[in-house]
Amino acid sequence: MHFVDFRNAEAQLRNILEEELNYYGLKKADSAPFKPATKEDAFTPIDLEEINIGGLDNLQDCEQTDEFLYSRNSHPIRKILDTVLMLAEVFAFRLKSQEALKHFDFVDVCYSKLFGSSDTIPSSYVLQQKAECYLKMVTERDNTAVAKAVEQAEKSIKVIEDLAGKKDGGPEINNCLLALRIQTLADAQRDGEQHVESEKTFRRCQTMIGNMFGEAHPAICMYNGNLVTALSIKSSLPATSLAEKEQYKVTMQQIVDKNLAIAEAAYGAESIHLLY
Numbered sequence: 001m002h003f004v005d006f007r008n009a010e011a012q013l014r015n016i017l018e019e020e021l022n023y024y025g026l027k028k029a030d031s032a033p034f035k036p037a038t039k040e041d042a043f044t045p046i047d048l049e050e051i052n053i054g055g056l057d058n059l060q061d062c063e064q065t066d067e068f069l070y071s072r073n074s075h076p077i078r079k080i081l082d083t084v085l086m087l088a089e090v091f092a093f094r095l096k097s098q099e100a101l102k103h104f105d106f107v108d109v110c111y112s113k114l115f116g117s118s119d120t121i122p123s124s125y126v127l128q129q130k131a132e133c134y135l136k137m138v139t140e141r142d143n144t145a146v147a148k149a150v151e152q153a154e155k156s157i158k159v160i161e162d163l164a165g166k167k168d169g170g171p172e173i174n175n176c177l178l179a180l181r182i183q184t185l186a187d188a189q190r191d192g193e194q195h196v197e198s199e200k201t202f203r204r205c206q207t208m209i210g211n212m213f214g215e216a217h218p219a220i221c222m223y224n225g226n227l228v229t230a231l232s233i234k235s236s237l238p239a240t241s242l243a244e245k246e247q248y249k250v251t252m253q254q255i256v257d258k259n260l261a262i263a264e265a266a267y268g269a270e271s272i273h274l275l276y
Contacts, residue, residue: 010094013087014046020083024076026052045099046087048106053077056113072114081107081114085126092133104130119159124181127156131184138191146192153185172204174212179205183226190230195237199230218266221259228252 021027028050056077072078088103108126112118134149160178186201206223213219234240235248263271 009090010087013083013090017046017080017083017087020080021051024080026076026080028052043096043099046103048084048102051080051084053110053113056110072116075114077110077114081110085129088133089129092129092136095136097133097137100133101130104133119162121160121163121177124156124159124163124177127152127159128181128184131156131188135188135191143192146188149188150185150192153181153188157181157185172208174208176209176212179208179223182208183223186226186230190233195230195234199227199234202227202230215258216262216265218262221262224255224259228255231255 018027084103085107088100088107091097091100091103104126108118108123108130111120111123111126115122117123131149131152134145134152137145138149157178160175160181161173164173164175164178166173182201182205186198186205189195189198189201202223206220206227209217209220209223231248231252235245235252240248
């Protein structure tokens with residue numbers, strides 16, 4: 001979904017949610033509209049109890065009708081959950097963390113009912129978004145949310161690994177969704193000052209993308225950049241020796257030069273991609 005003004009995204013999504021619930025008849029009777037407060041410093045929480053999800057307990061009946069095409073993805077509640085999920089992401093971005101987590105949990109529970117399992121790609125995505133939400137809660141004075149971010153990220157990775165057929169101790173499986181989930185774990189480890197683990201995890205997803213698309217494909221640039229950030233942090237640590245700092249500097253410069261060459265070959269010398 002495209003928002004002309006992201007500051008109004010919450011209001012737009014609240015209106016969309018209201019219209020969808022009325023259209024599908026999934027809002028409980030006598031419920032108040034999901035309207036945002038008029039004052040910037042005020043906030044009106046969304047009462048998720050007013051969304052009628054009782055139909056999720058009778059999905060077998062829905063599957064026998066032509067209307068739902070034997071697919072749970074086409075159930076009206078799926079569209080509602082997509083909107084609630086976008087609202088959760090907006091709340092997380094605006095640092096309304098508890099409201100965001102409430103919405104993520106609501107969507108996660110509903111996904112489990114809708115698809116009959118919590119081990120699905122949609123559920124894995126929710127876990128990843130919860131991890132990123134916890135990371136936004138981290139401050140210099142309080143980083144306790146990092147542990148929760150790591151936990152959620154590891155769960156999201158496990159779901160994708162299981163779906164892709166990866167066995168414990170078995171060979172790596174190259175998968176784009178898995179690489180994204182692994183990157184979130186690396187971010188959490190970095191913010192939690194687990195520098196050795198963070199570098200290792202960043203290298204894992206970077207290697208995965210390289211195996212899938214090749215070391216010269218522009219898709220790898222973002223992962224190379226994240227690895228540079230991890231190495232830069234390790235280089236700045238007081239415990240890092242001068243020799244190690246010099247080696248990190250050489251390695252980082254090599255990666256940056258490689259990224260510039262990839263971006264220039266793929267997008268041209270005047271492309272904005274060279275700024276990264």
